[in-house]
Each structure stands twice: as structure tokens, then as C-alpha cells.
Amino acid sequence: MAVTINGKPQAIQLGDRLIDVINRSGVSIPQVCYHPQLGPIQTCDTCMVEVDGTLVRACGTTAAEGMSVVTSSARADAAQREAFDRILGNHLLYCTVCDNNNGNCTVHNTTKLLAVEHQQIPYRAKPYEVDMSNPFYRYDPDQCILCGRCVEACQTLQVNETLTINWEDPHPRVLWDGGAPIGESSCVSCGHCVTVCPCNALMERSMLGEAGYMTALPKSALDGMIDVVKGIEPEVGYGPILKLSEMESDMRESRTKRTKTVCTYCGVGCSFDIWTRDRHILKVEPAHGAANGVSTCIKGKFGWDYVNSPDRLTKPLIREGDAFREATWDEALDLVARKFTEIKAATGPDSLAFISSSKCTNEESYLMQKLARAVIGTNNMDNCSRYCQAPATTGLFRTVGYGGDSGSIYDIAQAELVVIIGSNTAESHPVLATRVKRAHKMHGQKLIVSDLRQNEMAQRADLFLRPRPGTDLIWLSAVTKYIFDNNLADDRFIQQWVNKLDEFKQSLESFTLQMASERCGLPVETLIKVARMIVDAKTVCVLWAMGVTQHTMGSDTSTAISNLLLATGNYMKPGTGAYPLRGHNNVQGASDHGAMPNYFPGYQKVDDPEIRAKFEKAWNVALPPKPGLDNHMMIDAIQEGKLKAMYLFGEEMSLVDSNANYVSDALSKLDFFVVQEIFFSETCRFADVILPACPSLEKEGTFTNTERRIQRLHQVFEPLEDSRPDWIIIRDIANRLGAGWHYDHPSQIYEEIAPLTPLMAGVTYERLEGYKTLQWPVAAEGSDQPLLYTKQFKFPDGKATFFPVPWTEPTDQQDAEYDLHLNNGRLLEHFHEGNLTYRTEGIREKTPCTFIEVSPELAQERGIETGSWVQLTSRYGKVRAQAVITTRVHGKELYMPMNSTEEPVNRLTSSYTDKVTHTPAYKESSVQLRVLGPVGQDPLPPTNSRHGHPTPQAGVEVERKWQRKDYRQPGNQLVQIQTR
Ligand code: SF4
Ligand code: SF4
Ligand code: SF4
Ligand code: FES
Numbered sequence: 001m002a003v004t005i006n007g008k009p010q011a012i013q014l015g016d017r018l019i020d021v022i023n024r025s026g027v028s029i030p031q032v033c034y035h036p037q038l039g040p041i042q043t044c045d046t047c048m049v050e051v052d053g054t055l056v057r058a059c060g061t062t063a064a065e066g067m068s069v070v071t072s073s074a075r076a077d078a079a080q081r082e083a084f085d086r087i088l089g090n091h092l093l094y095c096t097v098c099d100n101n102n103g104n105c106t107v108h109n110t111t112k113l114l115a116v117e118h119q120q121i122p123y124r125a126k127p128y129e130v131d132m133s134n135p136f137y138r139y140d141p142d143q144c145i146l147c148g149r150c151v152e153a154c155q156t157l158q159v160n161e162t163l164t165i166n167w168e169d170p171h172p173r174v175l176w177d178g179g180a181p182i183g184e185s186s187c188v189s190c191g192h193c194v195t196v197c198p199c200n201a202l203m204e205r206s207m208l209g210e211a212g213y214m215t216a217l218p219k220s221a222l223d224g225m226i227d228v229v230k231g232i233e234p235e236v237g238y239g240p241i242l243k244l245s246e247m248e249s250d251m252r253e254s255r256t257k258r259t260k261t262v263c264t265y266c267g268v269g270c271s272f273d274i275w276t277r278d279r280h281i282l283k284v285e286p287a288h289g290a291a292n293g294v295s296t297c298i299k300g301k302f303g304w305d306y307v308n309s310p311d312r313l314t315k316p317l318i319r320e321g322d323a324f325r326e327a328t329w330d331e332a333l334d335l336v337a338r339k340f341t342e343i344k345a346a347t348g349p350d351s352l353a354f355i356s357s358s359k360c361t362n363e364e365s366y367l368m369q370k371l372a373r374a375v376i377g378t379n380n381m382d383n384c385s386r387y388c389q390a391p392a393t394t395g396l397f398r399t400v401g402y403g404g405d406s407g408s409i410y411d412i413a414q415a416e417l418v419v420i421i422g423s424n425t426a427e428s429h430p431v432l433a434t435r436v437k438r439a440h441k442m443h444g445q446k447l448i449v450s451d452l453r454q455n456e457m458a459q460r461a462d463l464f465l466r467p468r469p470g471t472d473l474i475w476l477s478a479v480t481k482y483i484f485d486n487n488l489a490d491d492r493f494i495q496q497w498v499n500k501l502d503e504f505k506q507s508l509e510s511f512t513l514q515m516a517s518e519r520c521g522l523p524v525e526t527l528i529k530v531a532r533m534i535v536d537a538k539t540v541c542v543l544w545a546m547g548v549t550q551h552t553m554g555s556d557t558s559t560a561i562s563n564l565l566l567a568t569g570n571y572m573k574p575g576t577g578a579y580p581l582r583g584h585n586n587v588q589g590a591s592d593h594g595a596m597p598n599y600f601p602g603y604q605k606v607d608d609p610e611i612r613a614k615f616e617k618a619w620n621v622a623l624p625p626k627p628g629l630d631n632h633m634m635i636d637a638i639q640e641g642k643l644k645a646m647y648l649f650g651e652e653m654s655l656v657d658s659n660a661n662y663v664s665d666a667l668s669k670l671d672f673f674v675v676q677e678i679f680f681s682e683t684c685r686f687a688d689v690i691l692p693a694c695p696s697l698e699k700e701g702t703f704t705n706t707e708r709r710i711q712r713l714h715q716v717f718e719p720l721e722d723s724r725p726d727w728i729i730i731r732d733i734a735n736r737l738g739a740g741w742h743y744d745h746p747s748q749i750y751e752e753i754a755p756l757t758p759l760m761a762g763v764t765y766e767r768l769e770g771y772k773t774l775q776w777p778v779a780a781e782g783s784d785q786p787l788l789y790t791k792q793f794k795f796p797d798g799k800a801t802f803f804p805v806p807w808t809e810p811t812d813q814q815d816a817e818y819d820l821h822l823n824n825g826r827l828l829e830h831f832h833e834g835n836l837t838y839r840t841e842g843i844r845e846k847t848p849c850t851f852i853e854v855s856p857e858l859a860q861e862r863g864i865e866t867g868s869w870v871q872l873t874s875r876y877g878k879v880r881a882q883a884v885i886t887t888r889v890h891g892k893e894l895y896m897p898m899n900s901t902e903e904p905v906n907r908l909t910s911s912y913t914d915k916v917t918h919t920p921a922y923k924e925s926s927v928q929l930r931v932l933g934p935v936g937q938d939p940l941p942p943t944n945s946r947h948g949h950p951t952p953q954a955g956v957e958v959e960r961k962w963q964r965k966d967y968r969q970p971g972n973q974l975v976q977i978q979t980r
Helices: 020-023 074-088 105-115 149-157 192-196 218-238 238-253 298-302 329-348 362-376 390-399 409-414 428-440 458-461 473-486 491-497 501-507 514-518 524-536 554-567 587-592 608-617 632-639 660-668 726-736 747-755 841-846 858-864 958-962
Strands: 003-005 008-011 048-051 054-057 068-070 137-139 163-164 175-177 202-204 257-262 269-275 280-285 317-320 323-326 352-355 417-421 446-450 462-465 541-544 576-578 644-648 672-677 689-692 699-702 709-713 820-826 852-854 868-874 876-885 893-897 925-935
Touching: 003 020, 003 726, 020 048, 020 068, 048 074, 048 280, 054 074, 054 699, 074 105, 074 858, 105 238, 149 192, 149 428, 175 202, 192 202, 192 820, 202 280, 238 820, 257 462, 257 709, 280 298, 298 524, 317 329, 329 352, 329 644, 329 672, 329 726, 329 893, 352 362, 352 632, 362 587, 362 608, 362 644, 362 689, 362 699, 362 709, 362 726, 362 747, 417 428, 417 524, 428 446, 428 458, 446 458, 446 524, 458 524, 473 514, 473 554, 491 554, 541 554, 554 576, 554 893, 587 699, 587 925, 608 747, 632 660, 820 868, 852 858, 852 868
Parallel strands: 003 068, 352 644, 417 446, 417 541, 446 462, 541 576, 644 672, 672 689, 820 893, 852 876
Antiparallel strands: 003 008, 048 054, 048 068, 137 202, 163 175, 257 269, 269 280, 317 323, 317 689, 699 709, 820 925, 852 893, 868 876, 868 925
């Protein structure tokens, strides 16, 4: 199919937007409001072209076979100019003194493209103040061209539904919650609106006065310069004025650095350019991220102040009695090497243990496990996937073979039905959640949520289940049985692709709807509805997280999810599959690269003689043949006196491990403890040597996100003062122990990993340059697999297998003394305990502390108000915090976010674990509640977005603009071709 553009043929595909076809052809037309990731907004009218003699908006028109498109006829040109003239009536061109004068301002560039010299419609200021009430960005109504990109982004991409434009007002502007100050609105500071704003109306506050050479001048001086520009424009035209500003913009190039990196927080793996001037972060600019496009959440967009925090560790510290003293690197590393050697000689290699960080790079995890195995000689090696993800991996190993998401975030967005189980996705994986929210709002995707808590996704769901704690396995199995009993299973798929059907069906016998209804507290009709929705959908993705995995049945419930997907044929095609949402930025990668007690990199078993021989040959050492201790077993081994020394990096173990008091006690008993960190964490208190490391912005390497997507991070800053990248510290310790490693760059580490690891055989730094990514498995020739199972499952016969799982009672159950169930998890604004995020002032201001969510029923029964101080006591410890009364929780269910180092929720959790993986049963916790003292203020301040009042609407609603009396379509004979 083809169209002609100015007489030249141009190929098109079904459904192409005309504006994309024109852009592909290389013809330039103005397009101020158009953003490919938002779709047609149609507010600016600057993209007018003639199609078969009729003026249309190119962005709002679908290309069709044979169209004759003329972009530069007199009519089209006049319409484009008229439309842009109206825009200039809303915007002052003071580019030379504007912080947005960086070569990418759409208003500036369109002025240049159209060679505008003078405007017809004079600029008119709007009768509103600049809004500076959000700590991260500001809105200047006087520069706002009312393009509506921000509204569209907030309503249909982020789907926070905060922004609107009051089109009917004499002076329209962008509104937050219908007219609240930004800082008191429902805005979650995700930054989407700021990122897509085509000019300087919305800007990051970190840019203001920092990006330009003259933008830091006092306001009076700036106003004076703006007046000069306005004064000379009628005389000289915009041409010379723009030239001057472009010279200034070019000068900025020499001091503004833009570096692509990957977010250091959650497993979504957003990537973006970081703009810096010296060590100042000007802004985070997402644009082409494979996982995120233009999207970010508050943490990735604005949560980077920790990198330059004065609290950073910059010198090695050595314990002396109860205190630490600064030391040189040589002294500290020599001490580590000497103590490791002595302890290994005295009590053997298995009396040492190593814990890698899922916040650090793949290359660093690889080196850590190589240090443990090849240099020390132990498999006592683990990472924090033990605390969250190992059960999901087990469920997938058992049934489909690979321990990773079945597809991409793109598949989740495409699915007809998404089922979310035990995941607060909108807060824990915010950008991934936006894809579900968008598909649900805009494209008719259906959503089922099963959770103890009515979180945002549950509020949006078509069906929300609130099963009793620890009973997900039961309803999943009952729904699967119902599907079989009513001949609704995908028999053809099962016959071709799944083993052990009969055994599995038998195992389901006890899971009747009645039994599930009684145990889970869910009506039978609801369970039938779940089954019907699943079988009625052509494509289903199931997303789950720690509400499933952090139970004694974590592995089994994960298995039950995969069984259900197999029974309904929801693998092996786009828009289907299993998606355990990985928590940390590199929790997938840490395990992939061998930071586990039983696997070399690529899940190659340490007790397989052939595999071991391969690594022995490559590393030129004899390797220990038996799996080592996982991090849960390590704590017990310390308590038993068997484990003497530990080397841990980038992990706040004393707070994030379950039963924190017991863990801290164990850490205090170590003979020698090395902690490598960027801040003096709680865990550092137990260390003998503390080594100052670098955050992700100060190093090179790769991260692997939840989609198995490997992405490169490029170094933004030099290491702060005397801190060092983790891979260099690990290398130097290994070399002091005689390893003879010669890595000068992380790429050399990957050159060693790839040939040893079939899963990553084709991974090279060249193939990951810039924004290029690979989703494992990566074949030697470089092809990857966004959809994991296309030709077969990862078992010798290529088939998947049903895996029967029984249900067992949860642990740490409620009784008369501990009568409330405590749930816990993340908060949007903070990452985990908040060691990084509390160092961003704006985040601290909006979420200064943790709190305890109490249901209105329980609050009434116990006389608790929002702000009441309460003490929770479990069988393991106690914490104090203020209550927040909310319908998000129900009955005797409490919820405590984990963002506290002073009152960590894990003082309350137990040492029970998942039977298979030893993942702590964080979500099986009973407590008693005591009300303390007088009522204080709401722990969520008035500036917290949870107090806001969103204003949902379909998008920017441009039709309301077109209905204004003073609106006239530019050009004539305009025919509106609607595509939305
Ligand atoms: S939530 Fe706030 S930051 Fe995010 S798009 Fe909406 S208004 Fe902008
Ligand atoms: S603030 Fe919104 S409407 Fe105004 S120019 Fe920016 S994106 Fe467009
Ligand atoms: S925390 Fe997660 S969702 Fe937020 S920007 Fe980082 S990777 Fe993206
Ligand atoms: S680009 Fe704005 S209407 Fe088409």
C-alpha cells in the first residue's frame, strides 16, 4: 500500500497515522502537540496538510491506500502558520534566557521551521501565578501553549488522572485536581507531564537557573532582558533573535553532559538520559527506553539526590572497639585478605559466606560468586532474590523450565485479561502498572486483582478478590479444577505441550469450589466468574509478586499460577504468560549471573560434574562440588557457630531479612564481617571493615530487568572522592588473595561470562550500546527472545509439565493474644527501607515516615484515629508508628509500609520460610495492637498525593476546545477525520 506525499510515493502499513508516514518520508511539517507515544491529541492544528484537496490534521488522519497528500500547498502552509501564530499568542520567545533552550524546544524549533519573523496575534499573559508548590517541577501558565500533551500523558499514559484543561474558561490553563496547587493535588510526581511538555511551561526545578549561561540572573534582570527581546522583535524579526539563542544553546553543549543510564530502583528497568553539569543533575530525560519509553515514576525521575549526599561513605573504615576509624584502601584491603586467609585456614572455606547485591551490576555479581567459588572455595553465595523471587523462579522451573517472565511488558499491555495476585503494582512497579492502567482505560483490557488490600489496581479492577491470607493456592487450584470439570481447558494445547495431565487432575480433587469458598472466604459465584473471565479471554497474563512468594507456600502458589496458565493455553503466544514481577533493579540479573548457592551463572548446577569441569577449566582451579548455604541458612549457621566470616555488598541485611532482631544478633556474632556500601547502613553497625562503594551513576555495567532485558548503564560521574566501584573492590580483594584477575573494564568481565553461560552466549557490550537491549536467552549470533516460549518449553522433550501442589496451613497464625494479621510492602515514593530515597528532600517532605494502615472497623472498635500512636507486638519483636485509617485495609488486617530504618517492620516478622527456597514468610505475621498516648498529626502530610482528588476524563478532550465560540479551524473546508 502507498500514498503520495508532494507527488512522491511512500509505502504505508495498515493503520499508519498519516503524520508518521510524512515523518518517515523525510518531509518536515510542524507538529507541536503530536507525540508518537501519546497518539494524536489534535489541539495545536499545526500539522494541517491537504489530502485529496481537503485540509486535515495529519496526526488525526489514518493513512489509506492511494491518498494524495500535499504538505506545502498555499492552503496547507497558511493553515499551519495560522495555527502556530495562535500558539505564539500563548508563549514568549525569550529563548536566550530560558533554561529549556537546549536544541529540543518544539516551540523554538517550529518558529525556525516555519521561518516566522513576526507574529500576528500578540502575546497575552494569563491571569495566573507560576505554581512552585511541587518540590520537583513547576508550572508557568504564561508559557503554556495549551497543547495538552501533559494532560494526555497524565490521563492516558500514567493514568493518574490529575490533569485537565478548563477549555470553557476565558483563559484556559492546565489544572491539577480541577484547580488545586500542584503540591496539594493527587499528583504522584511521576514526571510524565514534564517530560512530554514541548516547551518550558513545565520544567524540572533542578533545571531552573542551572541549564543556561544567563538563566541564573535575578528575576529583575531577566525581565529586563525579556523586555529588550520584545522591544527589538518588531524591528529585527525573530530570525536574529533565534540565532543568538542558538549560539547560547550551542555553548551549553560543552558543559551539559547527557548520559544514558538505567534506573537503580525497581525491576521495571526504566532507562533514560541523565543531564548533568559537573556533579549537578539537571534532569532525567526518558525517551527511548525499551521498557519505559517516556515513562518514569517519582524515584527514577526525581530520586537521585543520594548520589551527591554528604552522608556518602568515601573512605574505608576499620572497627576499633565500639567505633570505626578511617583507613587507607591498602590497609583495609590487606586486612580483609589477611582475615579471609586466616579464617579459611583455621575453619575451612565453608566458614566464610558471600552475599551479592541485586542493586549492583551483573558483572559485580559474577565477580562476587567467582571470588567465593574460585578464590575462597565455597558455594556459600547468595543474593536477596532469596527474600522475594526465588519461589516464583521455582514455580516456573517446575512447570515451564525457565525462571523468568514469559514475555515483555509489551505482552502485558496486549493481553485481553490481566490477573494480578499479591502485587501492589501501582506502587512497587509503577511504570509497568501504567501499561495495565492504560490498556484497561483505553483499550478494553479486563483486570482481575486478588489482594488482601484494596490497592490502586484493585480499585481499578473489573473483579477484586480479597481472599483470606495465605489461601491463593486454594482458589487458583479450585478455579483450575472448575475449568477442567466443565471442559473449558485448552485440550489441544495440553495435548501438544503439557505432560502429567492425569496426575495433576487427580491432585485437584479436593479443591472443590465449596472448599475454596470456605477456606478463602470468597463466594462460589466469584470463583466461577474468575474461571469464566479467564477462559473467555483469548490472551491472559498473570502478574504476581511478594504477596504470593513471601509465604511458606510461595513456591507452590507460584506453581499453581503456572498450572492454571498451562491448563488454559496461556503460554507460547503474544499477550500471555507468567510474570513474577522482580523487585530490585537487578534481582533477576544477580541470580542469572550465579550469585546463588547452587548455580553457576545461567542456572548451571554446581553439583553437575560436567558443568563444574567447564568452570574449573576456565578458572583454572578446583571448585567445591556441593551447593552452599543460602542467606537464610547462613544466619542459622552463624548462630550455630559454624559460619565465621561474611562479605556482603549493597544489602541492608539487618533490616530487610525477616525476624530482624534474630538476624542482627547473628551478624553481631561474626568473627569478621566486611560490608561494602555507599552509606553507613544499619548493617554497617555490625561490620569490622566498611568499604566505600559507588552507586550506579558512577560505574559501567549491565542490569537485567523483570523482562529478562539486559541493559547497559554508562558512567555519569567519576566516583565520589575515595569511593570505588564494587567490581574494582572485589577484584582487588581477589588479587590480594592471589587470584591474578586482570579486568580493567566491566566489558572484559562480560567477555568471560558469555562463553561460559549458554543463556547469555551472544551478549556483548557492542550489542548493548546506548539504548540497545537483549532479552535472554541470547544465542551466540546475537538473537534474543522477547517471548520466551515460541518453539518449545525448557525441558528435554520440549514440553511443559503440570506440577501438583498441596495446600498447607500458613505459619505464625492469629490467636487470642496475637489477634491481627500484619501485611507489609513498599510505598510508591520510597524504595524499601528508604536508605536511598529519604535522601531526596522532596520525597522526605511528602512521605516522612512509615505508618500503619488500620481499617475503619478496627479503628472504631479500638478507638484509633489517624495520627494515633500504636505499638505492634509480634511473637518476635515490637515497633511503634502512627495509624492511618483507610478502607484500603479491611477488618483485622493491618498494613505497614517498609520505609523505616527506625521502626522496621521486620522486627515483627518470623523465621518461617517457604519450604523449597527458604524465602521468609514475611506475609505470615500476627500481631497485637496497643494504642499509645495522644493523637498526633497525620503521618501522611497534606502534600501527600493520597490526599488528592483526581479528575478522570478520557484524555485532553479537544472537542471541548473546538466547541469554544472563539475557536475557528485554521484554513478552510476542514474535514475532521476522527481516529480515536
Ligand atoms: S501524576 Fe503528576 S507528575 Fe505525573 S503526569 Fe500527572 S501531573 Fe504530571
Ligand atoms: S504545560 Fe501542558 S499544555 Fe502547557 S505547554 Fe506544557 S504540555 Fe502543553
Ligand atoms: S523505580 Fe521502577 S518504575 Fe520507577 S523509574 Fe525506576 S525502574 Fe522505572
Ligand atoms: S500535531 Fe497538533 S494537531 Fe496535529
